[in-house]
Amino acid sequence: MSVLELEHEGLLTVDLGAIADNYTWLCARLADGCRCAAVVKADAYGLGVSQVAPALYRSGCRDFFVATLAEGEELRALLPADATIYVLTGIRPGCEQRCAAANLVPVLVSTEQLRQWCVHTGTDTRAAPCALKVDTGMTRLGMGADEFVHLLQTPELLTRANVQLILSHLACADEPEHPQNPAQLAAFNEFVSALRRISPPVQASFSNSSGICLGDAYHFDLARPGSALYGINPLPGSDNPLRPVVNLRVPVLQQREITRDCAVGYGATGSAAAGSWLAVVRGGYADGMLRTQSGRGRAIAIAGDEKIAVSMLGRVSMDTCVFDISALSAAQRAQLEVFELLGDDWTVDDMGAAAGTIGYEILTSLGRRYGRRYR
Numbered sequence: 001m002s003v004l005e006l007e008h009e010g011l012l013t014v015d016l017g018a019i020a021d022n023y024t025w026l027c028a029r030l031a032d033g034c035r036c037a038a039v040v041k042a043d044a045y046g047l048g049v050s051q052v053a054p055a056l057y058r059s060g061c062r063d064f065f066v067a068t069l070a071e072g073e074e075l076r077a078l079l080p081a082d083a084t085i086y087v088l089t090g091i092r093p094g095c096e097q098r099c100a101a102a103n104l105v106p107v108l109v110s111t112e113q114l115r116q117w118c119v120h121t122g123t124d125t126r127a128a129p130c131a132l133k134v135d136t137g138m139t140r141l142g143m144g145a146d147e148f149v150h151l152l153q154t155p156e157l158l159t160r161a162n163v164q165l166i167l168s169h170l171a172c173a174d175e176p177e178h179p180q181n182p183a184q185l186a187a188f189n190e191f192v193s194a195l196r197r198i199s200p201p202v203q204a205s206f207s208n209s210s211g212i213c214l215g216d217a218y219h220f221d222l223a224r225p226g227s228a229l230y231g232i233n234p235l236p237g238s239d240n241p242l243r244p245v246v247n248l249r250v251p252v253l254q255q256r257e258i259t260r261d262c263a264v265g266y267g268a269t270g271s272a273a274a275g276s277w278l279a280v281v282r283g284g285y286a287d288g289m290l291r292t293q294s295g296r297g298r299a300i301a302i303a304g305d306e307k308i309a310v311s312m313l314g315r316v317s318m319d320t321c322v323f324d325i326s327a328l329s330a331a332q333r334a335q336l337e338v339f340e341l342l343g344d345d346w347t348v349d350d351m352g353a354a355a356g357t358i359g360y361e362i363l364t365s366l367g368r369r370y371g372r373r374y375r
């Protein structure tokens with residue numbers, strides 16, 4: 001790839017085929033009768049929902065989750081009518097009709113939201129379809145057990161509100177041995193059976209990407225993976241069974257021979273010894289190269305056909321960062337035009353670890369200044 005192709009700002013390649021393969025891998029892991037949804041919130045984790053969601057639809061996915069009403073409206077226009085679109089963060093008062101008009105299924109989190117949904121949508125006897133989120137231990141959005149027990153005493157409201165799906169979210173699914181996983185599972189099973197006594201056909205959804213790996217008991221009717229579709233390892237610490245999805249290449253802006261010992265970058269936190277070589281590359285914290293990886297990041301220098309892993313020096317700046325390329329031979333330096341900041345050899349998970357965070361934050365931080373290409 002030439003610097004011209006990179007348009008001098010970097011090129012982010014998203015492999016839609018890898019996303020489709022990851023979807024297929026997840027489907028194959030599910031218990032019989034469990035369908036696989038796709039979570040495409042936050043612009044498909046930063047990768048571009050307008051490309052990613054139709055690709056998943058072509059792979060057979062018919063259930064999609066977004067975070068906000070605006071994301072739902074955008075997605076509705078991208079997908080055929082038989083796709084079900086759930087909005088995860090509940091509904092704010094006054095938005096009920098907008099939500100129903102776009103044929104979105106809100107994930108409601110309180111009795112009051114169920115009441116308002118009945119008042120503002122559907123007919124006198126039945127509201128438009130909705131989902132209900134219960135809290136089994138995450139203590140984020142959702143209805144707690146006490147409110148739920150109270151709600152069960154007004155079965156007319158539950159029936160009228162047209163609850164099609166009950167869901168809950170695991171807090172520790174990426175730690176398979178964590179005792180909170182079976183505790184949340186037991187709590188969820190109680191919620192589900194109580195609701196099914198009133199409304200037998202209601203479906204249940206419990207597992208995110210990591211939850212799928214906890215086994216069939218966690219699958220219920222509909223799984224909700226997000227990160228695994230985009231190549232993030234659902235089982236940190238084990239080999240990643242999924243295909244990497246992103247590749248990010250940026251141009252080298254300058255190579256420098258260091259002739260005397262010196263400090264590198266803001267705060268003079270990096271140091272380079274006389275005789276070393278540095279490469280200044282595009283990609284700074286305004287492009288999602290999180291500043292917390294300063295001094296700890298790595299990347300792959302690409303010299304012709306050769307790939308050489310190199311280390312970051314000093315702090316990440318807004319637009320650039322600096323790598324030590326002393327390990328490259330003069331011949332390799334002569335061919336060096338491009339760095340791979342993310343790819344098969346330095347993954348989203350690797351960068352997340354170097355930055356003291358998770359791959360999710362790396363993906364959703366990817367900047368808008370790179371060119372984008374879909375494969």
Ligand SMILES: *Cc1c(COP(=O)(O)O)cnc(C)c1O
Pocket residue numbers: 039041088168169207208209210224225226227228
């Ligand atoms: C984001 C989200 C998911 C997807 O989680 P991953 O860990 O990315 O698979 C599933 N369910 C809910 C409620 C979420 O907020």
